[in-house]
Amino acid sequence: MPAGSPVIEDAPRRAAVQLDGVTKKFGGSVALHEAWLKIPSGEFMTLLGPSGCGKTTLLNLVAGFLDTDGGEIFIDGTLVTETPAHKREIGIVFQNYALFPHMDVAKNIGYGLRMRGVPKAEIARRVEQALALVKLTGYADRRPRQLSGGQQQRVALARALVIRPKVLLLDEPFSALDKNLRGSMQVELKEIQRELGVTTIFVTHDQGEALSMSDRIAVMSAGRIRQIATPDEIYRRPADRFVASFVGDVNVLKARLGSRQSSEAVATVGGIPVIVPAGPLNDVASGAAIDLFVRPEHIQLAPAGEAGTLRGTVSTHIFQGGHVDVYVEAPALSRDRILVRLPGVDAITRWPVGGQVGLRFGTTDLTAFPVEGDPA
Amino acid sequence: MRQPLPQRLLGISGKLLIAAILGFIILPAVVVTIAAFNSKAILTFPPSAYSFRWFERAVSYGDFKKGFQAGLTVTLWASTIALVVGAAFAFAINRYQFKFKRALEGLLLSPLIVPHFTIGLGLLMLAAQTGLPRGYPLIVFCHVVLVLPFVMRCAYISLQNLDTRLELAAASLGASPLKILLTVTLPLLVPGLVSGWLFAAILSFNEFTASLFVTTQATQTLPVAMYNYVREYADPTLAALSVIYIVVTAVLLSLANAYLGLGKVLNVEQGR
Missing domain, CATH: 3.40.50.300 (P-loop containing nucleotide triphosphate hydrolases)
Structure with a gap:
């Protein structure tokens, strides 16, 4: 509203x-x-x-x-x-x-x-x-x-x-x-x-x-x-x-707007299609660059190269008690390191620093906004 | 753990310096106090024999008795008027934005800069020009002007330390502006106002320079009476009177501190 x-x-x-x-x-x-x-x-x-x-x-x-x-x-x-x-x-x-x-x-x-x-x-x-x-x-x-x-x-x-x-x-x-x-x-x-x-x-x-x-x-x-x-x-x-950046942690990824229905739109990030609410993108032309906002808990890690995943390199782990914050570098997707929040300590051993991983985005709870400020 | 020698020397010399400064501060009081107990009728130091006779003379000497009464009258009036006026001005300066605010503040604090004899002389000339009698009103006015900056400062600092959210909380709880003033603002300003009044009273009671110009034989305050005394006599009566002065002031301040926590007000400390 x-x-x-x-x-x-x-x-x-x-x-x-x-x-x-x-x-x-x-x-x-x-x-x-x-x-x-x-x-x-x-x-x-x-x-x-x-x-x-x-x-x-x-x-x-x-x-x-x-x-x-x-x-x-x-x-x-x-x-x-x-x-x-x-x-x-x-x-x-x-x-x-x-x-x-x-x-x-x-x-x-x-x-x-x-x-x-x-x-x-x-x-x-x-x-x-x-x-x-x-x-x-x-x-x-x-x-x-x-x-x-x-x-x-x-x-x-x-x-x-x-x-x-x-x-x-x-x-x-x-x-x-x-x-x-x-x-x-x-x-x-x-x-x-x-x-x-x-x-x-x-x-x-x-x-x-x-x-x-x-x-x-x-x-x-x-x-x-x-x-x-x-x-x-x-x-x-x-x-x-x-609102997206002030409330909770969020990753901002480079994406492109695809087709648009009444309330939903399809965006592609690294060639993979995701569904986002269309509302904030009303003034954006199809095919234009947009920013995709993804919460850290809405990203999963998979072995590198798995179908439907995007490639990145693990750069740091931060143990947070109940969960582990994994930072992944993927220059094609984002200027900043991508934060992935994984439950359980085993994430540290499973995804070692320097290793290649596949990033998989959830299909729900993603939002996208027009590109703002200086585009990378 | 032992510190290196240069640092230890510095530490020792620092302490010695502080001791020396403190010594010089109280030296005059010490000399006068010892002289007050001299049994001889001359102001010598150190005395060869001791007695209380000068204390008796100090409290029984007619001019001193009258001076004490006159001084007390002037002091009570002047510091009370200054308290009301100063607190009102402090309130206005602290709470409201208006033109010439800085100028007003400067004007009210100017007696700190203008020498006392200038104020005394100025008032004397004014009184002479206008035919105004040199009675109590003139002296009281003179003292109000002199002590106003101190009262205002005290009230102003207390107001600044007063958390305005206390007044907002009171308002939200249903207190009208007058009720807020009576139940929250004034009770919390009391230590500051009392210490301001006390400062004013001590300053006024001790004031000599300006008082010399505006008092007459009938209205001379104690310091003026003391000055006139020392022009005629050189016995230790004045020293004895000084000791009484010091003791009474110290007792008053200690009492005020014990009951009101003036230390807090003077240190501008605000507990959270």
Whole structure:
């Protein structure tokens, strides 16, 4: 789906968050260019992109921390474009958690309830519930600085959730955690989110996080939303070159466009035909050079010279624990070495460095795009 | 593991240099302190006999008592006014973009560059020209101008160290701008503001040069009273008073540090 067109309503559920052509400029530069986005209630939507792509700007606009320069924002069907942040009923967890250092854990979590004039007894009860939800019962009296990073994050999450927000915003919440903790916190956050059914917008530059946690992902670059789709579709059917290269590892191979049907096209790589989606190749003439994008796990190795394979030379192995990354040189196919991801350690002995191998491409999950930049 | 000789020599001489610098810094205070306990009525060093009599004179001498009261009045007013004005300016400079922002900042910090006697003399001439009485308002105004840069600096550093995401988090939780100011911003600025106030108070209480021009016999602050005293007498009363000064200031600073963690504010340290 091209950026800039309205999202077609795909579910009868009401949109919890809706952006209609929202634009934001900083000085002369456009930080967010006409973003259209519709997030159904309860969805876990991830904004994925490199730094400076506009994802944090979009988050800040939804939160009400920034004013729009065009377009409208709806939360729960209500127009909030001009509504100040403190009246939007939004929970947010920042990268550094932004816990109030002068308040203990209970005061931090209860802050939003105090601002709403909730009676003391109920505040105490709901804070206790929230602590139980994030597995921090008994930590009510601690100060934020006495907590570990993971615990601080739980407090920040509890503080955001206790007000029963219409939307939960997560701004790179895992980037300050070490790798092991990150994994378990991701699982836990996802569980809590599913249990509460709270609509969530999650900002990250980590494609692994995005793929594993999201219901849908909006991939962003240079202030534009490039593609909005499920993680599976983003990975298998990237809408453009940027999405294909940003999400997951990918090999770019020289290919030629053959015949084209309505939705599929036949391309040839090294004389071997493969099927690719026709959509991205609409403006390409038959017989023209195109770039074929192949995921490393969609290539198999076979003995050199086997029918239907293309010849290459193994240049390096990298043992990755669960799998082996084999780099193959095939100058006729690609300027760069081709990455092949093989399960099992035996790949190292089976395909020795310097040996000739045959490359076989899967017939599904390949995509192709018009050649861009300087052709080799 | 032993280091090579040249490095060890360098290490030793470095330590000696640091010791020498520290020694010179506290030398005047040490000399004055010892002189304060001299039992003779002359400022000699080292004393031949010791007593507390000059401390008694220091606290009972009429001009010093009046000077202390006048100084305290001026100090409390000046540092409090400077705190409010300085914090407001610091807030504006930290949070808002406007024309002549740099110029305003430069102007507010200029008393650091303009000599104190210039400010004192200027105010004296102005007062004489306009017929303004040389009362407390003039002295307080003079001190506000002098200590404003320090208060503003302290408030500004605290504001810079304040993570604005805390205020955003508070807003998202439903706090109005006023509530954010009262429950998040101000409580977190307190150590910085108090240390700024304390700096201002110490500077104002010790200020002599500008005060000499704008005070009169009736409104002379303690340093001015001390100056007038030393023109008439040369006994160790002043030394005793100095010791009291040092002890009181040190105690105040230590208390403030213990309760507010001023070290944090002054070191511009921000824990994550």
